[in-house]
Amino acid sequence: MTFMVTFKVEGNPVGKQRARYAKRGNFVQAYTPEKTRSYETLIKESAKQAMGSSEPLETPVSLYLYIRVPIPKSCTKKRLEEARCVQHFKKRRRWYEFCGLQG
Secondary structure, three states, rough: OOOOOOOOOOHHHHHHOOOOEEEEOOOEEEEOOOHHHOOOHHHHHHHHHHOOOOOOOOOOOOOOOOOOOOOOOOOOOOHHHHHOOOOOOOOHHHHHHOOOOOO
């Protein structure tokens, strides 16, 4: 039996930051940065909502990710043409038309 769950997380992806350490008295405490925690929570809540009332899976799973990120401002026109970036951004639409790129 195949069980498929699909969900979408809005916004730019956030990379997992490394744990931070703080000294509390004579002890050292490790903690996860707030930006990472909030993004992990966003993904968890989106997945819970997509699964509905289904029980958590206890079997091996396959995971396929489709991640879209904006074109960095440091990307040169030459590199953009070589990579054939075809994402649409309102700010760059005229530039795409000027270069003849399809998007």
